[in-house]
Amino acid sequence: MIRIDGSYLEGGGSIARIALALSAITQKSFTIADIRKNRPQPGLKNQHLFCIRALEQLCNAKAEGSFLGSQELKFVPGKLKAKNLEIDIETAGSIPLFLQSILLPLMFADKPSKITIKGGTSGKWAAPIEYFDNVFLPQIRKYAKIELKTLKRGYFPKGQGLVEIKISPIYKLNDFNFFDEFLMEIRKNATKIMLEEQGRLIQIKGISHASMDIEKAQVAERQAKAAQTTLTSRYSCPIAIQTSYSSTASTGSGITLWAIFSKDANEIDERNPIRIGADALGERGKSSDEVGYEAAKKLIGEIESKAPVDSHLADQLLPFLALFGGKIRASRLTSHSKTNIYTIEKFLGKCLEIDEKSGTISANF
Numbered sequence: 001m002i003r004i005d006g007s008y009l010e011g012g013g014s015i016a017r018i019a020l021a022l023s024a025i026t027q028k029s030f031t032i033a034d035i036r037k038n039r040p041q042p043g044l045k046n047q048h049l050f051c052i053r054a055l056e057q058l059c060n061a062k063a064e065g066s067f068l069g070s071q072e073l074k075f076v077p078g079k080l081k082a083k084n085l086e087i088d089i090e091t092a093g094s095i096p097l098f099l100q101s102i103l104l105p106l107m108f109a110d111k112p113s114k115i116t117i118k119g120g121t122s123g124k125w126a127a128p129i130e131y132f133d134n135v136f137l138p139q140i141r142k143y144a145k146i147e148l149k150t151l152k153r154g155y156f157p158k159g160q161g162l163v164e165i166k167i168s169p170i171y172k173l174n175d176f177n178f179f180d181e182f183l184m185e186i187r188k189n190a191t192k193i194m195l196e197e198q199g200r201l202i203q204i205k206g207i208s209h210a211s212m213d214i215e216k217a218q219v220a221e222r223q224a225k226a227a228q229t230t231l232t233s234r235y236s237c238p239i240a241i242q243t244s245y246s247s248t249a250s251t252g253s254g255i256t257l258w259a260i261f262s263k264d265a266n267e268i269d270e271r272n273p274i275r276i277g278a279d280a281l282g283e284r285g286k287s288s289d290e291v292g293y294e295a296a297k298k299l300i301g302e303i304e305s306k307a308p309v310d311s312h313l314a315d316q317l318l319p320f321l322a323l324f325g326g327k328i329r330a331s332r333l334t335s336h337s338k339t340n341i342y343t344i345e346k347f348l349g350k351c352l353e354i355d356e357k358s359g360t361i362s363a364n365f
Helices: 014-026 044-057 094-106 129-140 179-189 219-232 286-304 311-324 335-348
Strands: 001-004 031-034 062-063 071-074 085-088 113-119 144-152 161-169 194-197 200-211 240-247 255-260 274-281 325-329 351-357 360-363
Touching: 001 014, 001 335, 014 031, 014 044, 014 071, 014 311, 014 335, 031 062, 031 194, 044 062, 044 071, 044 085, 085 286, 094 129, 094 144, 094 161, 129 144, 129 255, 129 274, 129 311, 144 240, 161 274, 179 311, 194 311, 200 219, 200 286, 219 240, 219 255, 219 286, 255 286, 274 286, 274 311, 311 325, 311 335, 311 360, 335 351
Parallel strands: 001 031, 085 113, 194 325, 200 240
Antiparallel strands: 031 071, 062 071, 113 161, 144 161, 200 255, 255 274, 325 360, 351 360
């Protein structure tokens, strides 16, 4: 039984999410205490509860302490089997954060699966679905076939966004007698994550979105224009920012930008794509121009760091780096990264090494 300190460093919800994902694939049970102890509202939130419930179905698991606000959880996984699921988080709880627990196990399950999730697609303290789709997923599609569709956006407080994701495994746990055999195979033969140099900036893309009820105010267009103007004044590469409106349960807006790089002339490496992203969220009292400018300034900061991995992407890539191997250099190493490494190594042993001076994280097996 692995014992995890839920208050380690920042003590965020990612400790529980990553523990659940790795428990499902390693078949190792765990207990976690002081969950989200350092947060204003400690304990499990709705998104965590639905992660647990989904994994109870996917790997016939037994969970104790899985209720709203619980600060202790015991999780005992069974054998992983893919299923099609429909999940309603019932709040604006982040769909991308929910997927941190579910995606990894389903990538290595026995057959393809389709998951439909209702919840939040944009929100504070979580990457928006556009970032998840255009910055994170391109990095891991070499390990499974993944198709994502955003059918409806969901803003705070009601959420009710709708996302469909289809996952077809390439590497299946069922093909091996033990997890260690599976781990040895993928570490030997699968493509490693190698992101050490930023390369040449090829293009910048983005999506500026808003709810239909504020379309007359041209919120999405104004966000996009502010971002485009800010970026054009600095870079000469092609910049294309789409605008989109949708019928939503709550009023809201946001913009996600991503920069695409190449090591060799204009040829993009599809196996190890170099993409970094940034986003900003609309809020009451915050002008649309401010939202677009904020996202552009964040992206400029990431580009000027000369690193091929932004700080948020580094956090999300760590479980895959620990499983498949490789080396990444991030614009900034956050306490989030260190917390995630702490959790990962509880299940996989000492396997990741940080060089704080260079911002590099490498697999050391």
